Amino acid sequence: MSKGAAHSLYGNPVTVGEVKVAKRSIRGRVVVIDDDVEILAALAALLALENYSCETYASALAYLEVHGKQYPGNFVPSCVLCDVKMPEVDGLELQSRLSALDDTPLLLMSGVSGAPEAVSAFRAGALDFLIKPLDADILLNAVLKALAVSAERQRLKERKLNLAGRIATLTKRELEIARKVALGQTNPSIAQELGIALRTVKLYRQRAMEKMGAKVTADLVRLADEGGLS
Amino acid sequence: MSKGAAHSLYGNPVTVGEVKVAKRSIRGRVVVIDDDVEILAALAALLALENYSCETYASALAYLEVHGKQYPGNFVPSCVLCDVKMPEVDGLELQSRLSALDDTPLLLMSGVSGAPEAVSAFRAGALDFLIKPLDADILLNAVLKALAVSAERQRLKERKLNLAGRIATLTKRELEIARKVALGQTNPSIAQELGIALRTVKLYRQRAMEKMGAKVTADLVRLADEGGLS
DNA sequence: TTTAATTTTGCCCTTTAGGGCAATTGTTTT
DNA sequence: AAAACAATTGCCCTAAAGGGCAAAATTAAA
Numbered sequence: 001m002s003k004g005a006a007h008s009l010y011g012n013p014v015t016v017g018e019v020k021v022a023k024r025s026i027r028g029r030v031v032v033i034d035d036d037v038e039i040l041a042a043l044a045a046l047l048a049l050e051n052y053s054c055e056t057y058a059s060a061l062a063y064l065e066v067h068g069k070q071y072p073g074n075f076v077p078s079c080v081l082c083d084v085k086m087p088e089v090d091g092l093e094l095q096s097r098l099s100a101l102d103d104t105p106l107l108l109m110s111g112v113s114g115a116p117e118a119v120s121a122f123r124a125g126a127l128d129f130l131i132k133p134l135d136a137d138i139l140l141n142a143v144l145k146a147l148a149v150s151a152e153r154q155r156l157k158e159r160k161l162n163l164a165g166r167i168a169t170l171t172k173r174e175l176e177i178a179r180k181v182a183l184g185q186t187n188p189s190i191a192q193e194l195g196i197a198l199r200t201v202k203l204y205r206q207r208a209m210e211k212m213g214a215k216v217t218a219d220l221v222r223l224a225d226e227g228g229l230s
Numbered sequence: 231m232s233k234g235a236a237h238s239l240y241g242n243p244v245t246v247g248e249v250k251v252a253k254r255s256i257r258g259r260v261v262v263i264d265d266d267v268e269i270l271a272a273l274a275a276l277l278a279l280e281n282y283s284c285e286t287y288a289s290a291l292a293y294l295e296v297h298g299k300q301y302p303g304n305f306v307p308s309c310v311l312c313d314v315k316m317p318e319v320d321g322l323e324l325q326s327r328l329s330a331l332d333d334t335p336l337l338l339m340s341g342v343s344g345a346p347e348a349v350s351a352f353r354a355g356a357l358d359f360l361i362k363p364l365d366a367d368i369l370l371n372a373v374l375k376a377l378a379v380s381a382e383r384q385r386l387k388e389r390k391l392n393l394a395g396r397i398a399t400l401t402k403r404e405l406e407i408a409r410k411v412a413l414g415q416t417n418p419s420i421a422q423e424l425g426i427a428l429r430t431v432k433l434y435r436q437r438a439m440e441k442m443g444a445k446v447t448a449d450l451v452r453l454a455d456e457g458g459l460s
Numbered sequence: 461t462t463t464a465a466t467t468t469t470g471c472c473c474t475t476t477a478g479g480g481c482a483a484t485t486g487t488t489t490t
Numbered sequence: 491a492a493a494a495c496a497a498t499t500g501c502c503c504t505a506a507a508g509g510g511c512a513a514a515a516t517t518a519a520a
Contacts, residue, residue, distance in 0.1 A: 110345065118348040119359045129349045171466070184446030186506060197469050202508070204467090216414030217507090221451045401496060416476060427499050432478065434497085447477090 028077040028147035029053040033063050033094070034109075035086045043081070043139075050140060052147075060089035064097065075154060079127070079146035081139075084110035084117055092117070095124050103153055105146040109134065163227045169211050175229070177201055178208040181217065182224035258307040258377035259283040263293050263324070264339075265316045273311070273369075280370060290319035294327065305384060309357070309376035311369075314340035314347055322347070325354050333383055335376040339364065393457045399441050405459070407431055408438040411447065412454035 030052050032043045040056045047054040053076070057063040060082065080098065084091035091108045098106060108121045109130035118129045127149060128142045170178060173194075180190045187205065191198045214220040224230050260282050262273045270286045277284040283306070287293040290312065310328065314321035321338045328336060338351045339360040348359045357379060358372045400408060403424075410420045417435065421428045444450040454460050 113345050115340065115343050115345050115348040115359065115361055118345040118352070119361065122348070122352040123358070128353065129345065131345055131349065173467070182448060184448035187508095188506070196467090198506095199470065200468050203469090206508070217447070218412060218414035218451045221448045222455065225452065403497065417478095418476075426497085428476095429500065430498055433499090436478070 025051075026053045026076070027051050028079070028143075028150065029055065030143055030147075031055045031057065031063060031078065031080045031104075032082075033057045033060055033080065033086075033091075034083040035059060036083070039083070039134075043134075046136060046139070047143070052143065060086060060091070060094040064089070064094070067098075067101070075158070077147040077151035077154065079105045079107060079143060079150055081107045081109065081130075081143065081146075084108050084113060084121070092120055092124065095121065095126060099125060103157075105149045105153075107142050107146055159226075163223065166212050166223075167227050167229070170208055171204075173200075174204045174208040174211065177204045178212065178220060178224060179229050181205055181208075182221045182230055256283045256306070257281050258309070258373075258380070259285065260373055260377075261285045261287065261293060261308065261310045261334075262312075263287045263290055263310065263316075263321075264313040265289060266313070269313070269364075273364075276366060276369070277373070282373065290316060290321070290324040294319070294324070297328075297331070305388070307377040307381035307384065309335045309337060309373060309380055311337045311339065311360075311373065311376075314338050314343060314351070322350055322354065325351065325356060329355060333387075335379045335383075337372050337376055389456075393453065396442050396453075397457050397459070400438055401434075403430075404434045404438040404441065407434045408442065408450060408454060409459050411435055411438075412451045412460055 027050070030047050032040060032047070032054060033056075034040050034043070035058055037058060040058065044054050044056050057066075063080075080094075082091045082094055089097075091110070095106055095108070098104065105127045106125070107128050107130060108126045109132060110117055111132040113131075121129045127146050130139060130142060167175070176194065177190055180193070185193075187201045188198055191201045194201070209215075209217075209220055212220060212223050214223055257280070260277050262270060262277070262284060263286075264270050264273070265288055267288060270288065274284050274286050287296075293310075310324075312321045312324055319327075321340070325336055325338065328334065335357045336355070337358050337360060338356045339362060340347055341362040343361075351359045357376050360369060360372060397405070406424065407420055410423070415423075417431045418428055420435075421431045424431070439445075439447075439450055442450060442453050444453055
């Protein structure tokens with residue numbers, strides 16, 4: 001592991017390999033948190049070599065501070081790799097705080113800790129628990145998986161947001177009718193239930209389909225299910 | 231914890247509280263595996279008190295032997311609660327063997343073990359890892375969750391099987407047409423693609439819906455998605 | 461208050477969906 | 491060989507879907 005990359009050692013985030021970012025495609029962003037600056041440096045170097053974008057923090061607090069101020073809409077697969085044993089806010093504490101704000105996959109690492117720490121970490125939803133001394137292969141493999149999970153979550157979230165956005169453009173009637181159509185009700189039946197004219201139902205049905213981006217009714221059924229309109 | 235329930239101590243499965251089964255509703259079946267027969271007895275008693283059906287085994291091999299010969303179609307939520315440290319086949323080994331055969335949730339428990347064991351267990355898909363000495367509340371809570379997971383998995387599996395069964399009754403043409411209908415194609419379009427008459431398409435479409443138990447097209451769309459026909 | 465947007469409806473016309481009735485081929489199973 | 495099932499089609503008829511054209515009635519915003 002070369003240590004050529006420049007990075008801050010005391011809490012300030014640093015992106016390693018920014019030049020590379022423009023050249024090669026980045027595989028994802030890894031946030032490393034450890035109070036041992038040597039480990040921080042080594043991990044940063046290793047991750048940079050593997051073409052990951054990497055931010056390092058010497059304490060959980062330092063990360064939490066920056067985290068809140070980050071511009072949202074960050075569509076890069078990311079994960080947090082955090083040491084368990086740290087002063088003030090330890091890894092498990094960070095985990096519980098992050099889980100409330102974020103769904104970024106978390107990898108915890110620890111030295112001589114016993115089973116209880118590992119168990120707590122997993123129960124709280126940690127994706128993996130790495131035991132120091134770290135093995136590069138195991139670490140990189142864990143990062144790979146975490147980023148894959150992150151990418152999948154982001155993909156899903158984006159899709160949900162997109163869908164929710166489209167649903168939000170529906171008027172009350174359009175929404176009502178889209179629901180009933182997705183349930184398989186016929187236009188005449190809907191018209192009767194809502195006490196409106198058949199022509200009206202057809203019109204809104206058509207508009208709802210347009211707004212939802214559904215070419216055929218089958219699409220609307222799927223979108224309605226996915227968007228929770230059923 | 232009373233020890234009134236009878237149970238075998240050396241590998242033969244025993245159902246504790248069979249009489250109760252008929253009276254109160256059983257909350258699920260727990261398979262306990264531990265080479266320490268005292269723990270076995272204590273757990274059996276505790277679980278029986280909580281109205282769980284319980285089988286005990288003094289070794290993983292004993293359980294594996296019986297497991298293969300069990301009548302399938304066992305629609306009772308179940309989980310396995312297994313000690314990690316055992317001679318011959320230990321908990322982690324059992325875990326990997328079971329995962330190939332079964333999707334029953336597994337709870338592992340261990341005494342003075344370190345983080346590595348716990349980590350291995352979770353990585354291999356264990357639902358939880360309980361540290362001895364066992365706390366009754368923690369244990370029962372873990373069992374509760376495991377059985378909930380089991381129930382959900384069984385529900386899903388049953389649903390899949392049921393759906394697969396219905397799909398299996400479709401003839402080739404019916405299946406083909408069901409697919410295209412689920413994609414939103416119109417009957418005339420399908421007729422043209424398959425080079426058959428419109429009337430034929432209508433007939434098979436109708437039959438496919440009947441066989442699949444779909445009253446309206448929207449239902450067929452959902453069933454097709456769920457059954458992987460899309 | 462006047463404009464803009466939403467909600468609503470009627471008339472009319474074409475295409476699809478749904479389905480009854482009757483019948484013709486191959487294939488498979490008993 | 492006869493029965494049963496799969497695949498097919500034609501004719502005909504009703505109901506539902508999709509949509510153009512024109513226009514009230516309401517409501518919210520400028």
